[in-house]
Amino acid sequence: MLHYPSHDDSAAKRIASYMSFAASTTAFTAALAGCDVCLVYCTPATVAIPAVVLNALAGVPFVLYVQDLWPDSVTASGFVSNPRGNHFMARQLSRYCNGIYRRASAVVGISPAMSDLLRARGVDEHKVATVYNWVDESVFKPAPRSNSDSSRFELMYAGGIGEVQGLENAIEAMNALRDRDDVRLTFVGRGVAEPGLRRRVAExxxxxxxxxxxPRTTADMAGVIASADAQLVSLRGDSFLATTLPSKLQASMACGAPIICAAPGAAAQLVAQAHAGIAVEPDRPSALAGAIAGMAAASKEKRAVMGRNGLAYYNRNLSRSVGAARLADILARACADRRPNILKRTTRESWYG
Structure with a gap:
């Protein structure tokens, strides 16, 4: 398998990575010609290419499990700075995505907002479903509180510290609370935005x-989360993030932690619907400062109720058992779309001659 992996900021290298993976995996699709159905974990969208080829040649249906909406996430990344070039890329990627949506037997979004947007973009109503992502529940689960400093409210952000998280707003919120000796913000993790955040804290x-x-190991995370009074979920207010549910949200809920959510759309709606914490508009440090002060002022029992609410909501709607059962049902129904193999070759040996 010839694959050129790249995760840096070069558009050319990232495209080469996406396309080389798609091309190399497509070369081996014949081995799946006897499958009943394929599940495509769709991020990036180019990973669907092998499934489209398999569908065309062997009639194997596929289900798209959409994690990031294209072209939104690509055009918002800034890879193509020229406006005309960005518009051209968006148009071509939209055509590509619409094509794979038509081919798919089902298109699954990770939030109701994403599913609604897929419908608005013309995906057949009967194809669209919602299945939330879940977390490793053997790791992310309630743990005993391990912080002995009861005199100080601690808000924690644990995870990747990237630009998309908009964590500079949390720094500015803490600046608004600078006279509060009883409030602390702790970052646990690493990322490209960390140096800038450290400089701002020093300034x-x-x-x-x-x-x-x-960073801590995944196995330690339940205890790490339990060491704080509340967890921060933060995303920039960009429109393409409005349908996203960051994995930190599910992890915090599964651990029974109260949440302060400064994110657009789906994430904030979920926290409010679950009564799992306080949700504020993103990119507004003053609103975030108010939420931090409000959570700090809440009694321990009130915060515990928020955590229990989040855990109960996770178990009812986002858990592995619920999500897996929904995906299994969608895949089972997709099997009805199986078409005859047009090449009449269903074994590995016959495909490779």
Whole structure:
């Protein structure tokens, strides 16, 4: 398998990575010609190419499990800075995505907002379904509180520290609360935005109330989450993020942690619907500062109720058992779309001669 992996900021290298993976996996699709159905974990959207080829040649139906909407996530990335070039790329990617949506037996969004947007873009109503992502429930589960400092409210952000999270707003919110010795923000993780955040903390003189901790192993995360009073879920207010549910949200809910959510659309709606914490508009440090102050002022029992609400909502709607059962049902129904193999070759040996 010839694959050129790249995750840097070069558009050419990223395209080469996407296309080389699609091409190399397509070369081996014959091995799946006898399958009843394929599930495509669709991010990036180019991973659907082998499934489209398999569908065309062997009649195998496929289900798209859409994690990121294209072209939105691509055009918003800034890979193509020229406006005309960006518009051309968006138009071509939209045509490509519409094509695979038509080919798919079902198109599954990870939030109701994403599913609604898929319908608005012309995907057949009967094809669209919603299945939330879940977390590793053997790891992310309620753990005993391990923080002995009961005199200080601690808000934690644990995860990748990237540009898309908009965590500079959290720093500015803490600056608005700089006179509060009883409130602290802790970052646990690493990422490209971390150096800039550290510089801003130093510029504002917030070392007493904002700290940075190294990443912890996945196995440790339940205990790490339990060491704080609440978890921060943050995303920039970009429109393409409005249908996204960051995995940190499910992880926090599965651990029974109260949440402060400064994110657009689906994430904020979920926190409000689950009564799992406080949701505010993204990119508004003053609103976030108010939420932090409000959570700090809440009693321990009130915060515990938020955590229990989030856990109960996760178990009812987002858990592995619920999501897996929904996907299984969607895949079973998709099997009815199986068409005869037009090449009349269903074994690995016959495909490779």
């Amino acid at each position: 504002l003189g917030l070392e007493h109330s904002v700290r940075f901790c190294p």
